[in-house]
Amino acid sequence: MIVTNIDHVPGQNIVEHFGLVSGSTIRAKHIGKDIMAGLKNLVGGELKGYTQLLQESRDQALERMIAQARQLGANAVINVRFSTSSVAQGAAELYVYGTAVKVQ
Amino acid sequence: MTNLIIFLSLMVLGYLAGSWAERRHYRSIAQREAQWIHLPAVTLPQAGIAPGTVDHAHLVSGSAVISIDYFKRFLAGLRNLFGGTVRSYETLIDRARREAVLRMKADAVGAAAIVNVRIETSTIGGHGKRGNKSTTCLEAVAYGTALYLKDR
Numbered sequence: 157m158i159v160t161n162i163d164h165v166p167g168q169n170i171v172e173h174f175g176l177v178s179g180s181t182i183r184a185k186h187i188g189k190d191i192m193a194g195l196k197n198l199v200g201g202e203l204k205g206y207t208q209l210l211q212e213s214r215d216q217a218l219e220r221m222i223a224q225a226r227q228l229g230a231n232a233v234i235n236v237r238f239s240t241s242s243v244a245q246g247a248a249e250l251y252v253y254g255t256a257v258k259v260q
Numbered sequence: 261m262t263n264l265i266i267f268l269s270l271m272v273l274g275y276l277a278g279s280w281a282e283r284r285h286y287r288s289i290a291q292r293e294a295q296w297i298h299l300p301a302v303t304l305p306q307a308g309i310a311p312g313t314v315d316h317a318h319l320v321s322g323s324a325v326i327s328i329d330y331f332k333r334f335l336a337g338l339r340n341l342f343g344g345t346v347r348s349y350e351t352l353i354d355r356a357r358r359e360a361v362l363r364m365k366a367d368a369v370g371a372a373a374i375v376n377v378r379i380e381t382s383t384i385g386g387h388g389k390r391g392n393k394s395t396t397c398l399e400a401v402a403y404g405t406a407l408y409l410k411d412r
Binding site for chain 1 (some may be wrong): 266276277278279282285305311314315317321323324325326327328329330332352367375376380382383384392397401403405408
């Protein structure tokens with residue numbers, strides 16, 4: 157599966173469009189990581205636990221989007237966008253969407 | 261009295277540890293930016309690369325979650341009274357974004373260019389009400405399409 161965030165796949169032609177595909181995941185913080193983050197909030201700096209958590213979640217959202225595209229019979233997803241929103245205290249939603257296409 | 265002592269020691273700790281970490285982070289950012297200078301990351305969908313020479317392309321991304329120290333948060337709170345530039349938060353966001361871009365570049369080893377780069381920022385965690393213990397931190401995500409050239 158080819159995933160790009162430009163409106164085409166370089167070197168290949170789009171032969172069919174399948175429309176919007178998306179994937180999302182909502183993750184809550186781990187209590188242990190939250191305590192560590194609370195301590196880290198005193199001295200500032202990077203919260204590695206959160207970076208890793210969000211990165212994993214984003215990969216999962218991407219995988220879900222790719223699975224949806226595969227189900228439609230697409231072999232590429234173009235114009236992919238990421239978006240993050242906090243839905244509740246301590247939980248974040250990671251949303252990935254794009255256009256499923258068939259390229260040749 | 262005890263509260264005041266705790267507050268003051270947190271301020272001193274935040275100031276010392278925070279400014280030390282910031283200086284160190286900026287040094288590391290400058291060094292890695294110099295190292296990745298040959299890989300252009302542009303916001304345009306094309307980077308002057310002829311379409312015929314591209315072998316394959318894929319999505320690359322990088323992110324960083326960064327929080328502010330106690331001392332700077334207090335300064336920003338004071339700044340809220342008078343208005344104006346909140347410089348302590350500026351460096352925080354700047355660090356998060358540059359770190360995210362560098363990680364995105366590290367994800368694109370061997371690429372000729374990264375095109376259509378988008379940078380997004382969001383706050384995660386609590387609602388940042390001053391004085392309570394909610395952890396407010398900031399996430400910066402950078403993503404783009406890495407272009408790899410054909411072997412000649």
